[in-house]
Amino acid sequence: MDTPATYLELGFIVISVPNLLVILTMVGIFIAALLAPFPGHHAIEEDGDVRPE
Amino acid sequence: MSAPSSTPATTSVPGPADTTWAGAVRRFLERNLPLTHLLPSRQPFFVGSWVYIFGVVAITSLVWVVGSGIVLASFGPGWWHIEAMGRFVNSMHFWSVQLLFLFTALHLWGQYFMASWRDGRAPTWIVGVLVFLIALVTGFTGYVSQQNFDAQWIAINAKDGINATGAGSFFNVLDFGQMYGLHVAVLPATVAVALAIHVMLVRIRGVVKPIEPPAPKDAAAQATSGSGTAKGGKA
Numbered sequence: 001m002d003t004p005a006t007y008l009e010l011g012f013i014v015i016s017v018p019n020l021l022v023i024l025t026m027v028g029i030f031i032a033a034l035l036a037p038f039p040g041h042h043a044i045e046e047d048g049d050v051r052p053e
Numbered sequence: 054m055s056a057p058s059s060t061p062a063t064t065s066v067p068g069p070a071d072t073t074w075a076g077a078v079r080r081f082l083e084r085n086l087p088l089t090h091l092l093p094s095r096q097p098f099f100v101g102s103w104v105y106i107f108g109v110v111a112i113t114s115l116v117w118v119v120g121s122g123i124v125l126a127s128f129g130p131g132w133w134h135i136e137a138m139g140r141f142v143n144s145m146h147f148w149s150v151q152l153l154f155l156f157t158a159l160h161l162w163g164q165y166f167m168a169s170w171r172d173g174r175a176p177t178w179i180v181g182v183l184v185f186l187i188a189l190v191t192g193f194t195g196y197v198s199q200q201n202f203d204a205q206w207i208a209i210n211a212k213d214g215i216n217a218t219g220a221g222s223f224f225n226v227l228d229f230g231q232m233y234g235l236h237v238a239v240l241p242a243t244v245a246v247a248l249a250i251h252v253m254l255v256r257i258r259g260v261v262k263p264i265e266p267p268a269p270k271d272a273a274a275q276a277t278s279g280s281g282t283a284k285g286g287k288a
Contacts (some may be wrong), residue, residue: 022155030159033103040101 062280083186085257099263104167107160112248114153119241126237130200157185169261178252184247191244194236197226209234 005016096105125133132139161181170178189191196207208226215221225231 026159028156030104030162032129033106033159036103038101038103 057094086253089099090256091188095107097260097262100260105260107156108162111153111156112161112252114149114156115244115248116177116270117149118146118153119245122237124240134201149196153188161185168263168264172258172263174254176262177251177258180247180251180254184244184251187240187244187247190238193238194232194240198229198233198236247255 005018007014007016008020123143125139125146128136128139132141133143164178164181193211197204197211211226213219215224215226
């Protein structure tokens with residue numbers, strides 16, 4: 001905890017490893033949310049919270 | 054027993070001529086936010102995706118932030134720095150905030166790629182941005198309210214930056230009383246009100262429909278008509 005984080009440098013991009021891990025985790029969660037099947041997803045398209053546009 | 058024959062004389066039935074502010078508010082709520090919109094039993098088909106969960110998880114994180122914050126404010130800095138339970142609640146407060154911003158950012162990504170400001174939902178988007186910005190300032194005032202060397206380091210370094218913006222005269226990060234008051238009272242209340250408006254707007258307009266690609270026939274017709282009205286063509 002008392003030691004500074006390791007930093008990665010790619011040209012003008014400088015980022016700490018912890019920050020990079022957080023960003024990669026967020027991207028992973030986002031992709032998983034897009035791909036993972038949603039439980040109890042009903043198959044009827046025209047029902048539910050329908051309201052006029 | 055006989056059925057009541059008439060309406061009691063003391064009951065007034067507001068008609069179309071009801072011009073009171075209470076009547077106007079009631080008609081607005083009945084028109085825009087009936088209970089079936091506020092608490093729908095089912096969501097549309099397209100809401101069956103984990104992407105729609107991010108906003109709810111962010112709100113859940115906020116509930117934990119506020120709950121742990123109330124406990125911290127009740128017992129004070131000596132408790133949250135020294136006592137084992139105080140340090141645990143302090144950590145819970147910190148990590149709840151991390152989850153709040155993580156899932157708020159994911160919610161932002163999801164709504165951005167769905168262009169969720171469509172079909173009259175721009176106010177929902179704008180209020181959501183305001184919630185995010187106010188929450189950022191709330192988090193910042195929390196970092197300088199820890200009552201430790203970390204807070205002092207952040208505040209002293211931030212002072213120059215805040216002064217450079219011109220806000221240093223009324224937003225003094227070295228004034229613990231001001232930062233703490235903003236952090237535990239003013240800003241959380243503002244976040245709560247703005248978040249309530251955000252959720253109400255979502256309920257009023259409903260969840261935005263996904264962007265659907267045009268059907269092949271429509272796309273062909275659109276291309277044909279588009280070429281006829283393109284720049285340089287005859288009006």
